[in-house]
Amino acid sequence: xxxxxxxxxxxxxxxxxxxxxxFPFYYxxxxxxxxxxxxFRVNYLPVxxxxxxxxxxLTNGVFPTNILNSxxxxxxxxxxxxxxxxxxxxxxxxxxxxGRGLLLLTILAVSMFPQIAVxxxxxxxxRWAGVYNTLFSLIFAYMIFTLPxxxxxxxxxxxxxxxxxxxxxxxxxxxxxxxxxxVFLPLMWPALVTTGLLAFIAAWNEFxxxxxxxxxxxxxxxxxxxxxxxxASEQEIPWGTIMAASVIVTVPLIVLVLIFQRKIISxxxxxxxxx
Amino acid sequence: xANVQAGxxxxxxxxxxxxxxxxxxxxxxxQRLRSAWLFxxxxxxxxxLVAGWPLLKTIWFSLTNASLSDLEGAEFVGLRNYxxxxxxxxxxxxxxxxxxxxxxxxAVYNTxxxxxxxxxxxxxxxxxxxLVLNAEFKGRGFVRAAVLIPWAxxxxxxxxxxxxxxxxxxxxxxxxxxxxxxxxxxxxxxxxPDTAMWAxxxxxxxxxxxFMALLxxxxxxxVPGDVYEAAKIDGIHPVKVFWKVxxxxxxxxxxxxxxxxxxxxxxxxxxxxxxxxxxxxxxxMSVFAQENLFQFDKFxxxxxxxxxxFLVIAFITLFYxxxxxxxxxxxxK
Numbered sequence: 001x002x003x004x005x006x007x008x009x010x011x012x013x014x015x016x017x018x019x020x021x022x023f024p025f026y027y028x029x030x031x032x033x034x035x036x037x038x039x040f041r042v043n044y045l046p047v048x049x050x051x052x053x054x055x056x057x058l059t060n061g062v063f064p065t066n067i068l069n070s071x072x073x074x075x076x077x078x079x080x081x082x083x084x085x086x087x088x089x090x091x092x093x094x095x096x097x098x099g100r101g102l103l104l105l106t107i108l109a110v111s112m113f114p115q116i117a118v119x120x121x122x123x124x125x126x127r128w129a130g131v132y133n134t135l136f137s138l139i140f141a142y143m144i145f146t147l148p149x150x151x152x153x154x155x156x157x158x159x160x161x162x163x164x165x166x167x168x169x170x171x172x173x174x175x176x177x178x179x180x181x182x183v184f185l186p187l188m189w190p191a192l193v194t195t196g197l198l199a200f201i202a203a204w205n206e207f208x209x210x211x212x213x214x215x216x217x218x219x220x221x222x223x224x225x226x227x228x229x230x231x232a233s234e235q236e237i238p239w240g241t242i243m244a245a246s247v248i249v250t251v252p253l254i255v256l257v258l259i260f261q262r263k264i265i266s267x268x269x270x271x272x273x274x275x
Numbered sequence: 276x277a278n279v280q281a282g283x284x285x286x287x288x289x290x291x292x293x294x295x296x297x298x299x300x301x302x303x304x305x306q307r308l309r310s311a312w313l314f315x316x317x318x319x320x321x322x323x324l325v326a327g328w329p330l331l332k333t334i335w336f337s338l339t340n341a342s343l344s345d346l347e348g349a350e351f352v353g354l355r356n357y358x359x360x361x362x363x364x365x366x367x368x369x370x371x372x373x374x375x376x377x378x379x380x381x382a383v384y385n386t387x388x389x390x391x392x393x394x395x396x397x398x399x400x401x402x403x404x405x406l407v408l409n410a411e412f413k414g415r416g417f418v419r420a421a422v423l424i425p426w427a428x429x430x431x432x433x434x435x436x437x438x439x440x441x442x443x444x445x446x447x448x449x450x451x452x453x454x455x456x457x458x459x460x461x462x463x464x465x466x467x468p469d470t471a472m473w474a475x476x477x478x479x480x481x482x483x484x485x486f487m488a489l490l491x492x493x494x495x496x497x498v499p500g501d502v503y504e505a506a507k508i509d510g511i512h513p514v515k516v517f518w519k520v521x522x523x524x525x526x527x528x529x530x531x532x533x534x535x536x537x538x539x540x541x542x543x544x545x546x547x548x549x550x551x552x553x554x555x556x557x558x559x560m561s562v563f564a565q566e567n568l569f570q571f572d573k574f575x576x577x578x579x580x581x582x583x584x585f586l587v588i589a590f591i592t593l594f595y596x597x598x599x600x601x602x603x604x605x606x607x608k
Binding site: 010018025027039042091103105109110116124125147170175208212242258 | 307326328329414429436437439447549561565568577588
């Protein structure tokens, strides 16, 4: 095959990959900028520019509260799981004790749990604890997927640090807690940022628990709020508003992901997090 | 770079501080051991509360007659939610329970069908993407960033975005396909029984192919460059190099990626619930369980469905852990 043909074929494939990845979101943005009947004309390039949908979703109803709820839940979940995971990962990666391998396998197994398997039991617990319809139920429930993942990735990361960094501190008689806080934490910022971001995304996107444990519109998180956005009647699906809401909750994620691109790819491949 | 592969359990290398420095000082070892359990305790407690106990409760509920309004009054009924024979007398009788429920088997069929097809397409497409991303060309960084976008978009948002693109009257997908002449009349992608499952698969492929590609790419990047150089010097055709050299070398990475995706696909809920609500053609096991638990007031029955799904996934997980372990053993220390 001549070189030119091969080269053209390759670049055609590259263009296909980029269009395949980017087009649906581009089209969502395009739709969100349309208003009135413009919505029902198919355009491939931007022709309308109306912020009416954004104004609508941000001023009418409880969507801003939903965003705030999602931010609170995701931030608290990330903070708690990172705190619990750093010390646990230290123990799992740098202290030799009987049953360590079994423990790691258990944690891996929990990360594969289907959420539906714990849904009935968690629901009973949430009601019993009186946190049904509050954000606490989600903060608690989300530990099931963020905690095993953060522990796993941080363990992998800490295990690869050299022994020398710890030796001096041990000789000086520092306690394990001091070693974690003073020696490891400063070295771990990159890993903490990556795992924290991935856990944040997972918590931000979660749907099943959020749908089940919250029944109050103003306590809902954004995925459920978007799924339940509806118009005046069953037939009138407010596509413009839905697309505006979708763009609002997705743009921050995309920006973060693009900024931390390299780190995320290494974190993803170390932890095999679900999409 | 020892462990770029997804989910390979950390190995025991290089970190035994005890073995090296502190073996003679046993109080130090004991102190470290004590703090190990102290450090692990909060994490283990949370996991037990959020995963262990609720799982046991779900299994328990599946053996009772619990209803949503009366969870406390649940009474043990044995395996009746799974399997029950009701004798009508004079030799007549009928089987009831999940294992005899055509709707459950329909959900099992849908889930397996969806998982097999979407994971297969994602693997092939992911491999193609990974090969492209592994090549050197201008703008590779840009393409790599673009590929991450579908992965970063929440599942609910992608379901809604595609529902709009697949809209029968105003959707851009029908517009495109009609423009190039593939279809002659608009298709109601998400509502029509013939296409609903394919609509779900299309969205899933779009959303998760990048993830597959990145996992496979990690495997590709571990193949040493001199392998290709040697093949080039020997004048071996690139296609043959791919089948005989590249593919065998990245097979473990692909296998791990496939199992991860398959486990994920088997528990699918969000996408189907939002893209094709109340459609028997696409109802998955998770959707079936959630409906019975919270909409049909058949809490015990829904728990039984959840338990069965858990058993299926647990079985595959054990299989996976076994593979990962073998892989570890094979690589040596």
